[in-house]
Amino acid sequence: MTARTSPEASRDIPEATVARLPVYLRALTGLVEAGTRTCSSEELAGAAGVNSAKLRKDLSYLGSYGTRGVGYDVDYLRYQIAREIGVEQDWPVVIVGIGNLGHALANFSGFRSRGFRVVALLDADPSRHDEVVAGIDVRPFADLEAIVREHGVAIGVIATPAVAAQDVADRMVGCGITSILNFAPTVLSVPTGVDVRKVDLSIELQILAYHEQRKAQGEATPATTGPGDPAHHELVREETA
Amino acid sequence: MTARTSPEASRDIPEATVARLPVYLRALTGLVEAGTRTCSSEELAGAAGVNSAKLRKDLSYLGSYGTRGVGYDVDYLRYQIAREIGVEQDWPVVIVGIGNLGHALANFSGFRSRGFRVVALLDADPSRHDEVVAGIDVRPFADLEAIVREHGVAIGVIATPAVAAQDVADRMVGCGITSILNFAPTVLSVPTGVDVRKVDLSIELQILAYHEQRKAQGEATPATTGPGDPAHHELVREETA
DNA sequence: TAGATTGTTAATCGATTAACAATC
DNA sequence: TAGATTGTTAATCGATTAACAATC
Incomplete structure (x- = not known):
């Protein structure tokens, strides 16, 4: 280094x-x-x-x-x-799972300018292996080990459905990846020394919902109103103003 | 409520x-x-x-x-x-910015099952107003106020480029939205009483990079190796094993 | 009753903040 | 020198954790 x-x-x-x-x-x-x-x-x-x-x-x-x-x-x-x-140097990353989210991640332009380089897109579904996303071929998940070895990848991104995520993580860990960014809504189990960070849309929204609910409670509470009800909305509006 | x-x-x-x-x-x-x-x-x-x-x-x-x-x-x-x-009830949400990420969010099936209902997709770009994404029409951003009023929306999702995000947030706040989930890589300024949560891919990756760099430092450090270099990778592998 | 497991206490740890001495 | 602003101290606040009394 x-x-x-x-x-x-x-x-x-x-x-x-x-x-x-x-x-x-x-x-x-x-x-x-x-x-x-x-x-x-x-x-x-x-x-x-x-x-x-x-x-x-x-x-x-x-x-x-x-x-x-x-x-x-x-x-x-x-x-x-x-x-x-540590982003003066470029970190090679692989993205596994090229569905809607994987597409969005692959096309995310902020990667390059912020210290990361997507070296491979992998998907288990053979019907996606013809695709080129953001100028990168989508390759079979089986190629993971070869790619990690070839590029010295230490960071992996999981954008698969929840059911696949643990298997993907296991394979990543098995071939030397020690940092995982997980977009799948699952708790991953990994050995000590491997870092996992989680990005979870539902959890973020639910945290907002909790606070939103409490804001609504602080107001006058006509029993028949609630979020989704236009009458409720006017109350929220007053509190914010 | x-x-x-x-x-x-x-x-x-x-x-x-x-x-x-x-x-x-x-x-x-x-x-x-x-x-x-x-x-x-x-x-x-x-x-x-x-x-x-x-x-x-x-x-x-x-x-x-x-x-x-x-x-x-x-x-x-x-x-x-x-x-x-507060997710026994359904929270109506709007998504603004229907690019790659907005598409992925709109198609995210976990919304419904976890207490949220996407009531509108908005985009400033007229060329997108023909599109139907996840069964929902993409509508002009100008419709925001009407939609928020109609559905009593309290939660907004921003998936626009960074430059547009503050304007979108201002408009959201202006029409009564009090919780914002921001995917744009910008610091939003909002009045007291409005909650903002931020999801930022680059930041998550950079946090991983920081720890990854320190793992690498704990090892023998031949001056010529680094991440991206295959020789470096073997060292990472040993630490994890 | 004996075994299991919760709910709570209290100690510890880490993060935030205001205030200010150091110093440009 | 006087004004500005950093870097640090110390007080406060909040989160984590282990241990265990309460109780099913």
Whole structure:
């Protein structure tokens, strides 16, 4: 791997901070594109949607990349965060399951610009092996091992139906993949040392529904109204105004 | 809204617990479908991918729905959690932005079974207004207000490009939507009282990349290897085995 | 009654935040 | 020097976990 420039600074970054670094990176990229050379923690925090105390605390885990009284050099800080995350280099990824969602993921242009390169699309369904999606051939799932070996893939994306996901994960782990992004609505079981992150549409919506329900409860509650009922809606409107 | 059966039990559920309730709900639905009548916290926790102490603590915020020495009635607990989340009723949602991702979301079958009903697909691009996606007409974005009023929509999904997302959010908020699920890679600014949840592919992958990079650092580090390099891959494989 | 399992307590851990000394 | 802003401290808050009394 690339030589480390600041070997000790990167130890033990809290997980909550790690999850925000990509947000800061994106905000900084926006500032670079807007031609901004320098920014304060206040400005950057605003762009990232956090408060400035949290931002400064987060950045302090990486090192001291700002200048007191001045702020941060946008481009320099962007580079340092990208390096810390590890996206100065390109990570090869495979996507398994080329249904509607797999199509959308394969066509997602943000991959390339943000440190990732889709090296293969795999699907178990032979009828999809003729397709070319986003300029990439869809290949049989059986090719997984060969592709992972050939490209040194460490990150896999699962976009299959729920029933297939555990099998796909097992095969991925079996051939050396140690990070999985799972879009299938299942709990995956993987050995220690393998990271799984989950993106789940229903869960996100249900979390919103929970809070929405409670907002509605805070209002006057005519027994006959509810979400989906136009009368209910007017109440929501008042609360928001 | 529907009358509350246990008015005091649902106050102040911690956010971390709220985020896990949908996971428990899904696990319970799986158990119901498998014909399981009763389960212990240990079993349910296993199915949900958490430890049993956390599960019991979480459930304790809802009330006492288990029986000591016996466990939980699967169907009864499933109902109580669904009611608590608010998905015993159907929430009408609109999806704005019918590109690749919007297509995938519109076709996502889990909506219906999990408490949501897509009542409209909207897109600003007139060339898409002929399309029918998942049996639903794609309509002009200008119809948003009328649709929200007609169906009492409280939850909106944004699947547009990043540049359009803030405008879409403003319009949604303006016509009474108070919960937004945002797939566009932008920080949305919304007034207090409006909930936004964000799903961001690049961020998830970058979080994985960070950990992946650190796994690689723990190994022997021949200066010339890195991810994407087959030699590197063999090292990853050893760590996982 | 004996065994099993919940619901709760209390200790621990991690994350957030405001305040401010350091310093440009 | 005076004003601005970082990096850090310390207090607070929230989440996790193990242990166990309650009780079926």
